[in-house]
Amino acid sequence: MSLDHILLGMLSTPASGYDIRRGFSEGARHFWSAELSQIYPALKALEKRGWLTSRLEPPAKGPPRRVYRRTAQGRAELLRWLGEGPQMGTERFAYLGQLCFMHELDDLQATSDFMLELRSRLRAFLALLQQAESDIAGTDGAHVDTLNAEDFHVYLAIRMGVRSLRAKVDWCDEALEQIERQRRPRAVAAGNATQAPKELRHG
Amino acid sequence: MSLDHILLGMLSTPASGYDIRRGFSEGARHFWSAELSQIYPALKALEKRGWLTSRLEPPAKGPPRRVYRRTAQGRAELLRWLGEGPQMGTERFAYLGQLCFMHELDDLQATSDFMLELRSRLRAFLALLQQAESDIAGTDGAHVDTLNAEDFHVYLAIRMGVRSLRAKVDWCDEALEQIERQRRPRAVAAGNATQAPKELRHG
DNA sequence: ATGACCATGTAATCCGTTACATGATTCG
DNA sequence: CGAATCATGTAACGGATTACATGGTCAT
Numbered sequence: 001m002s003l004d005h006i007l008l009g010m011l012s013t014p015a016s017g018y019d020i021r022r023g024f025s026e027g028a029r030h031f032w033s034a035e036l037s038q039i040y041p042a043l044k045a046l047e048k049r050g051w052l053t054s055r056l057e058p059p060a061k062g063p064p065r066r067v068y069r070r071t072a073q074g075r076a077e078l079l080r081w082l083g084e085g086p087q088m089g090t091e092r093f094a095y096l097g098q099l100c101f102m103h104e105l106d107d108l109q110a111t112s113d114f115m116l117e118l119r120s121r122l123r124a125f126l127a128l129l130q131q132a133e134s135d136i137a138g139t140d141g142a143h144v145d146t147l148n149a150e151d152f153h154v155y156l157a158i159r160m161g162v163r164s165l166r167a168k169v170d171w172c173d174e175a176l177e178q179i180e181r182q183r184r185p186r187a188v189a190a191g192n193a194t195q196a197p198k199e200l201r202h203g
Numbered sequence: 204m205s206l207d208h209i210l211l212g213m214l215s216t217p218a219s220g221y222d223i224r225r226g227f228s229e230g231a232r233h234f235w236s237a238e239l240s241q242i243y244p245a246l247k248a249l250e251k252r253g254w255l256t257s258r259l260e261p262p263a264k265g266p267p268r269r270v271y272r273r274t275a276q277g278r279a280e281l282l283r284w285l286g287e288g289p290q291m292g293t294e295r296f297a298y299l300g301q302l303c304f305m306h307e308l309d310d311l312q313a314t315s316d317f318m319l320e321l322r323s324r325l326r327a328f329l330a331l332l333q334q335a336e337s338d339i340a341g342t343d344g345a346h347v348d349t350l351n352a353e354d355f356h357v358y359l360a361i362r363m364g365v366r367s368l369r370a371k372v373d374w375c376d377e378a379l380e381q382i383e384r385q386r387r388p389r390a391v392a393a394g395n396a397t398q399a400p401k402e403l404r405h406g
Numbered sequence: 407a408t409g410a411c412c413a414t415g416t417a418a419t420c421c422g423t424t425a426c427a428t429g430a431t432t433c434g
Numbered sequence: 435c436g437a438a439t440c441a442t443g444t445a446a447c448g449g450a451t452t453a454c455a456t457g458g459t460c461a462t
Binding site: 002005006009012028030031032033075078079081082083085086087088089090091092093094095096097098099100101102103104105106108110111114117118121144145149150152153154156157159160161163164166167168170171174175178179181182 | 205208209212215231233234235236278281282284285286288289290291292293294295296297298299300301302303304305306307308309311313314317320321324347348352353355356357359360362363364366367369370371373374377378381382384385
Binding site: 001002003034035037038061062063064 | 420421422423424425429430431432
């Protein structure tokens with residue numbers, strides 16, 4: 001399971017389940033996420049395997065927290081996983097399915113609206129990531145060379161998010177243009193004055 | 204569930220579970236996938252709901268096939284789903300987690316090797332998608348304007364895959380450069396002759 | 407006849423989400 | 435006092451993968 005290893009990685013310093021969840025909603029949110037209801041049992045299982053230890057720590061203020069620490073075996077397992085090569089899961093994009101099937105509506109306006117909505121959501125997420133990027137390395141990666149090893153690796157990971165999201169936003173722009181061109185009579189260059197057939201049958 | 208709607212979408216023409224699986228390993232593979240063991244029960248459930256009907260069709264050759272057809276209600280449900288707006292699930296990238304945690308190896312050569320491997324896998328997938336793209340619309344989208352509504356929508360979906368994969372490959376290139384820069388003494392411009400400290404401690 | 411491929415399915419297991427249950431502390 | 439937040443968990447359900455079980459056809 002990947003979540004196990006993500007948890008091992010996030011536990012380079014001791015933390016509680018609640019802390020880790022905060023990590024998912026802040027730093028790690030662009031590449032992974034998990035709910036508390038998944039995190040707690042997972043941590044328990046990792047402890048049973050000997051990859052973590054835990055201790056109840058009643059802090060000066062607030063309810064007691066169960067703080068987990070990575071063991072030497074836990075770290076070894078993390079390193080083993082890192083050596084396994086890139087783990088690439090199957091990506092599923094329901095919205096691309098929707099787009100493919102949208103021809104059944106026979107209404108390019110609907111497709112266009114769909115792409116506009118998609119672009120706005122992608123842009124919102126891109127803005128978040130760009131913020132994270134400039135927080136860590138300044139505008140345009142001004143001080144990438146001054147980053148410590150940890151921040152440098154995180155920076156690289158954020159860059160993927162930024163680039164791939166920007167590509168998707170650009171794709172929306174391109175698609176919207178092509179939809180416009182598809183909607184107009186396609187005979188602009190050919191000078192042919194057909195009645196803008198909405199649909200061409202394929203052979 | 205999204206799979207249900209993907210199946211409804213793929214059943215614009217009658218097909219068996221086996222046919223649909225072929226669709227996932229060919230045309231639809233860039234945005235969705237499912238195993239036969241998931242497809243068969245899902246089709247059965249859709250039939251129970253009245254969104255599909257099925258018939259055993261013993262073909263001239265080979266074993267009998269159960270062929271599914273979409274009902275009017277099935278089509279209505281598909282259209283309803285299309286109207287719901289883009290369905291964006293949570294994306295999980297285990298390999299970005301690996302990259303983030305890789306600083307624990309304290310060996311930029313390992314990071315570099317990792318990125319090389321990742322790039323080669325991404326390139327392989329990109330090549331497949333570019334093939335699909337030119338199959339449908341010619342090189343550089345030469346005949347996009349001549350596509351029927353269905354192929355046009357599929358073309359748009361493929362374009363997203365191409366653009367986002369290209370962005371990821373470019374990201375690998377950029378990262379590899381930055382890793383090289385990180386490995387060299389960073390004092391090139393400053394003219395400072397320190398012993399190339401491998402790691403800078405953060406405050 | 408052996409293996410590759412067509413074709414359909416079930417069962418076990420795992421991963422992830424949603425809902426539920428509990429209780430302390432802090433702020434207004 | 436009441437709401438928000440901190441903090442830990444369990445239970446039920448749903449979605450996806452892997453393994454298992456079966457049998458027909460076709461080419462070598």
